[in-house]
Amino acid sequence: MIQERIKALAKRYSPEYIDIRHHLHANPELSYQEFETSAFVQARLKEMGIPFEIMAKTGVIGTIKGRNPEKSLIALRADMDALPIREENDIPYKSKKEGIMHACGHDVHTTILLGASRILKELAEDWDGTIRLIFQPGEERNPGGASLLIKEGVLDSPRPSAIFGLHVHPGLEIGKLSFRSGQVMASADELFFTIRGKGGHAAAPHTTVDTILVASHLIVALQQIISRNRNPLSPSVLSITSFQGGYTTNVIPSEVKLMGTFRSMDEAWRFKAHELIRKLSTELVGSMGAELDLHIDVGYPMVYNEEHLHAEAKQQAENYMGKNNVQETEIRMGSEDFGYYTQVIPGCFYRLGVMNEEKGIISGVHTPTFNIDESAIEIGMGMMAWLGVTVKS
Ligand SMILES: [Zn+2]
């Protein structure tokens, strides 16, 4: 049975792929600069005899054909970029690049997809259809590598019927996977406000337009956008995260800058909210005699797991892992550029448990001490290969 063969190969190859992960972990690269990582992935695919093309400079798109390659086309995705964080782990494979670290586990994702590719290629006589491998750049930074690849046609000619992606989850125990149907992660847009008034002596406020006061009113008013306009049953968040203005005690500054983030789980509400934010900000700031410049940097869309695909994938995951090891995951207001794929074709984004409390592996992603229980690599590569050949919706 193919499941046993996948499991056997995942077990056999996992030490080699743990070494590959160590190499990638020690040599992290920032978003859109994944040139060495891309070359490494290309070299591994070449060794396996898997043809590929390059998209968006560092993206690597491979193709593995099984029996009857026309029968189906499924895409499997991994991201390759690291973060501007200084690693604090004391490990032999610690980042060799000062201030850059694979703190989101994308080294693990790349390793897992390489491992799954090896398994799929080796068993190509045992499954039907074609698999498209997507090793993508720039998940951590706008505009998102996924959006660039989609513009370059990664989901075209022919169009895959489904796409799978996984993320390591340091809140989930090793040996477990988690899935969710429908809304999984939020859209994320960045807000940049500049409020211009009239600076002057703090002892003569009547001769100024006080930008500090205007900005303070604006922050409070913005909190009513969601609380008074959004259905409380649908999650949405607006946080102002930066307030920059003034430099001393006796001067009212002529300019204040605010920054923030807006997140939602509903594309229609998302763009309506942008309008509400713009209208409220412009009118409120104007009514106080100041001027507003507002830039909304539209980021990733929400991640949506298509219901049928999710049901089928979860069932196959239970089949592979045992029912007890597959859980329901909670909704999260973080964002992922996997959302771009799920806007075009049915997608399923699932989580791979990497936490091991006994070994002290508990740090969250995007922290300088993030790491994983590496037995997750065997599970991840087997699971990815298994989904690729069993889920055909
Ligand atoms: Zn991240």
Ligand SMILES: [Zn+2]
């Ligand atoms: Zn990530």
